[in-house]
Amino acid sequence: MRLGVITLGHVHAEELNALTPHLQHLEQLVLDVPFDDPLSKHRAELNRAVDAATDDWLLIVREREIVDDAVAREITDAMRAQNAWGFRIRSIPMYAGKPLRIGVTDGELRLFHRRHLLRRGELGVQGTVVRLNNVLRSMSFDTVAAHREYLEKNGVPHSLLRRLLLFAHHAIVTRAHDANTLRYLWIEAGYDHG
Structure with missing residues (x-):
């Protein structure tokens, strides 16, 4: 082959x-x-x-x-x-x-x-x-800490209100129910990274 x-x-x-x-x-x-x-x-x-x-x-x-x-x-x-x-x-x-x-x-x-x-x-x-x-x-990221570190270095933080709204939107759109995916979405919602 x-x-x-x-x-x-x-x-x-x-x-x-x-x-x-x-x-x-x-x-x-x-x-x-x-x-x-x-x-x-x-x-x-x-x-x-x-x-x-x-x-x-x-x-x-x-x-x-x-x-x-x-x-x-x-x-x-x-x-x-x-x-x-x-x-x-x-x-x-x-x-x-x-x-x-x-x-x-x-x-x-x-x-x-x-x-x-x-x-x-x-x-x-x-x-x-x-x-x-x-x-x-x-x-993607090996650990949650590596994910946070990357976003802190390369992203711009969102306000708490914007983070909550983005998280709610992403959780609904993706239909996420498991803790790992929800954790990922929460961290992502905290930053604007382009």
Whole structure:
């Protein structure tokens, strides 16, 4: 099995290590674009990376995302089975070691066969697209203290009233119920960071 990995932003080799036992060849192509931008905003760069790749199967990984063993196995199984030409993979943000529950997503097209890639408009393939069961983990802050420290250094504090209103809005919109997500939203509501 051979796989090309197109990385958005700076993805270190350690974040892709789980793939190496399952592959004969792993190639990394780096796109120097903001990792959180929509893929459709950088279609020209993405198309050039697809053209430069030497492998037929390509995986897109954003900065801060980690490919763990479960998703690595599912990716290689999907490539081997060839039941579809594209696969959606969800990314779950992790905060202080636990998942953030800030919305439901069907994932993005992240694994595809290059010959079936549609070159214009939204990212898509000609043929069947299936969602993988396992997810990529997107790392945010390792600890609550690191989160607060970052915002104190880079953000502008909100008034208590503004913080309360923003927190209430975000809690309602995200339908957050778990303590970890509510803690994250409370800290975020305290600062304007651009």
